[in-house]
Amino acid sequence: METFLFFFGGAVLLSGGIAAVASRSAVNAACWLVFAFLGAAGLFAALHAPFLAVLQVLVYAGAVMVLFLFVIMMLEGPVMQGESRRPRLWLPLLAMAPAVVIAVVASRALRTAAPVGFDTVLPDGFGQPLRVSWLLLQDYVFAFQMIAILLLVAMVGALALGRSERKRPWQ
């Protein structure tokens, strides 16, 4: 199960990433990136960390990419000429094909060999809510707070830049 999840999530992640880079339309690329993030969530699930998997979907697929999509749509407007053609599904499918083959072959090969669980390499309590919050709010609390301040400064900067020309404080 773990092995299958690992290779399947990896295949989804890789093909989504390749398709995101290869697609010409920005909205298509954003959608493929969401697909890739779902694959990354699958990888976390393979690591017995449902908390991280759900957070991956909630934060990256559900919040960050929605904002990306919002901005892309706002700048680009409705569907453009080239985007209403039939979808070219062969590209991501082609990218996915070797990964699926590897997944099938590897899971068959690993079934015969002694199973190497992820438990042996993972620290105790990996990905549990308590452990993650301990890391964020105890071990790395300074860096965490610094990132928060950095983001706040960036937000204030974006607001200042976004104002109309005359209202900018330095003019």
Added chain:
Amino acid sequence: MVPLVLEAFAKIVFMFLLIMGFVPLLIWAERKGSAFIQDRTGPNRAAVLGIRLAGLVHPIADVLKLVFKEDVVPAQRHRFLYAFAPMLVMVVAMSTYAVIPFGDYLEIGGRRIPLVVADLKVGMLYILAIASLGTYGVALGGWASNSKYTFLGAMRSTASMISYEITMALSLLGLFMIFGTLQITQIVAGQGELIWGWLPRWGIVVQPVGFLLFIAAVYAETNRTPFDMTERDSEIVAGYHTEYSSLKFALFFMAEYAHMVVAAALIAALFFGGYQIPWLPRSLLEAHAGMLLTGSLAAGGGLSLVVAWLYFRRARRERGWYNDSREREPGFLGAVAALVGLGLLGSLTLAPWSVGAAGASIFVTVAQTGCFIAKVAFFAWLFIWVRWTVPSFRYDQVMRLGWQIMLPVGLLNLAATAVWLVIAHR
């Protein structure tokens, strides 16, 4: 292994039927309820052999109409996303139910069956994550239709969903802190206790501000009035689903009502004790199962017979009013009620007062699930009630309420809960 799969399958089918049963009922309640509030009669024309059921036949007619309608699509659409968006919306609406418990557990033959499809440790985050994916269905559907109205609807909906998702998560954090878990089954189980021996420890009691924030955020997430700016008829036609027709439109429409049911189920499970019957804990129900079962059977049977008598009286009085098949309805309904009543009273001969342990467990489950469904039905009706009584907000008012009022209040509520917990646990 096989009984486990069968159990899971049975639970999934039960949840599916519960939602799909609620959707047409809600559509009926919306049309009939709005008619009641606006002093109209509402739908009462569709009939099967003269049986109209106060307009309950209309949803069947609606479905048939939508299935057989022509699927008109815009020429310059984004082909894949246009077809994919309605499916995504429906999948998101349906898969949220997996973690909501509809009962405690059922004990049959020494096996304890928890009455929830998937009891995830991170259940509440799962719901938030899935709900956040629902934004894509609306945003991409509106964009892929390649029409200015759908596009505006999609932009508005994305904006409101981003704004209220944060408040929704913030309003729930206080609840997680008090019950000390993210697991919905444990939150519901924790609400079965009593404070000071008489007050149920429901979410609304321990987190009143959180409840207000949550219910407002949920109304915004489901795009219902007063937050219906995504599909406001007078401004942008029907919003993001203007260009959809036939079954694709039906999917959007059904998903809206399925979302309402999940929102109502969430409100009931998190803030109103879920399946818990107030002041009647499981131990009490099990101890007096025989007496309670006998009493409810007798009361239900008697009530059905009274209803049957009322219908028969109406049938006699209305004879010759219409001179068509409509006159059959009261008699038919009276016969159904009489059969139900006689069946319930007849079951009294099976000596329900000496019911065994398995029977008591089934009785408790039926009572608790019935309580949960009643709560869900009430909050689903609340959505309709609010829609037809409260005027809706303007776009800028929605944004200001979300960012400048609800977000700070949510943060303050979180801080206050943390301080209170520290003081209480000292």
